[in-house]
Amino acid sequence: MTPVPGERASGTGCSIVGVGTTEYSRASGRTALALATEASLRALDDAGIKAAEVDGIVRCTDDVVLHNDLIETLALPNVEFWAHGGLGGTAPSAMIGYAVNAIRSGSAKVVLAYRSLNGRSGRRVGAGYGSQQAVVAGGEEGGRYDEYFLPYGLTTAGQMYALIAQRHMTEFGTTREQLGHIAMTCRRNAQSNPAAQMYGRPMTMDDYFNARMISSPLGLFDYSLETDGACAVVVTSTEQGRDSKTAPIAIAAVAQGGSAGVQAGRTLSSLMRKDLLTFPSHLVAENLYRRANLGPSDIDVAQLYDCFTITVLVQLEDYGFCVKGEGGPFAASGALDTTLPINTSGGHLSEAYMHGMNHVVEGVRQLRGESTRPVPGAEVCLVSSGAPPATSAMILTVDR
């Protein structure tokens, strides 16, 4: 994980050349397909690439919008590659990885990645699993283990992460105030981002503590937002990207990671892991740094998947920014605003819940110098996608 001094990551040879988003709201009044189409057109316009040139599409498996649907609305004449990533928040970096692999292998040249959801007005992502589907013990699928959780009222991701937070507090003395610093950093960053849902709503530590408890120890502001909206990203080879309207942002490396016992099936069953406090991100981190020939100290800015504050805290440890157990003090030290600025658009906690895709968009904007919360001189950005039951991540760099 230690980079060779002076040796720059050779990278994947691919870059993100366009990003686009819709308005983030709690009630879009439109279909997810309309949102996906708008974000895609904006990303293509940002890249200066005509829709007709798109020959690849990658999608999150949870998206109600299919690649087929976008082929229609964008009137794409010839799509030669598509793939789906996920589940859920683990998709975005992995999706960019599929685009990279496809471009490197000649399966496609211009790949569109999107995530669209009416996450507040439509199917609410945070709703309990039991409310969304019939659960039968030892049912058709097998392996869900939900029968071990539902009888106890354990049905939501929030409850699962609350138990992880409790364990972190017990093992390492982590405090709610330390979690609060993560929430406040995201909220502060959102105050300079007019597109953020929490723009114009600054938060003090008192506000954090006074907010209602949802699943102890996680209160309202430990939870991500619920959002209607869409994000899209265009990937090409870096060489092709140099002809684009905007500077290509190089994809230095992508990694996905998971293993038996660590990710244990579905979301809730991640609680059955032997070690609740190490996320699959430590597997991803190792591959990612090796592939990019970079290490934690090379990361200028990070967009860390923040479904909950505790998710960020554990990732700070797993990605090597501090040692295991020190995520709390690290978060409280002010580092997240200074030496390792995170979630510079506000993230899931204060910008929007785009299931990890707004982190990709902000990663690109940050390295372009277009972020509303710019990090001076930032050239290397870590973007993480998801947490248990699986993870993907990537490192973006300025193309020099």
Place this chain on the structure above:
Amino acid sequence: MTPVPGERASGTGCSIVGVGTTEYSRASGRTALALATEASLRALDDAGIKAAEVDGIVRCTDDVVLHNDLIETLALPNVEFWAHGGLGGTAPSAMIGYAVNAIRSGSAKVVLAYRSLNGRSGRRVGAGYGSQQAVVAGGEEGGRYDEYFLPYGLTTAGQMYALIAQRHMTEFGTTREQLGHIAMTCRRNAQSNPAAQMYGRPMTMDDYFNARMISSPLGLFDYSLETDGACAVVVTSTEQGRDSKTAPIAIAAVAQGGSAGVQAGRTLSSLMRKDLLTFPSHLVAENLYRRANLGPSDIDVAQLYDCFTITVLVQLEDYGFCVKGEGGPFAASGALDTTLPINTSGGHLSEAYMHGMNHVVEGVRQLRGESTRPVPGAEVCLVSSGAPPATSAMILTVDR
């Protein structure tokens, strides 16, 4: 599409090195996860590769079994790549393509592809869409167009393909008897395959005509089977594959294809295409032959996706085995048993409905010389996956 004489396809550099299946039945009595696990272990055993070496998994989006689930049951210590293909029957060749791209790009070394379903005793794939999900005109997704079909009772894939068959009959004079030849070829092939659901149940043209009509002009034996079971396939680099227990079968080329107007969103909305009689397979065929540097006359044997007989007939035209409109006479000519043997295990019509994955398995077995209906000297096999609303396909070759 014309190959340069004497020049062999350089290929993707990747091969299928193991295949495995479960028993095919109408009531497995087990979870899909148990089926997927068994097929995967058999494929790994076939390859002589330990489960612990699997570092990539590709899956059909329709599969109830997640990559996460298999990571648990196979106790995989380090999975660094996963991706999902589909929808539905369009997945298998595309999934193999994701494996190829991942291996070529260094994202994984040993990739497991699987399809598992309790397709008869569990969720029946052929059930009407209306029965599976609430359909709301202009609903959350947008783009489904189901509101144009459901009021008329048009809810199943079978009905859609029946309309396509009607159009083919009207335009080109295609007959039911010609469709019957496709069904009979598959049934005949199944008679030498003890694993086939229709093994021991030969069929005459009279049987074909006497079977009950389901959606005119498609009768019972124009429809694919319903099956509980699973198939799995292991992909590695061809170089690595040469150390495997069995001869690697080279993946010469993979292609996916779709475009606006041609695939028109979801399955039923494929009926909104301007030209009902050209499937996206013609787009795929062009790329596939170009990438493999092969043409239709080089194909020794084909495993053609056969959700219905008409699907095969149209593909015979789209893949260039005969000109458009001549699929009927071509099928009736006996070519499917002689010059272009198809679906040598019995296919979906008479072996099992594994959503296109048993075609991949049979393609490998055929080129290994292990098929129960061997085609002497066969070295090049076309495998197609899916039909509207999208298609993927690949060409397998003997590794020489």
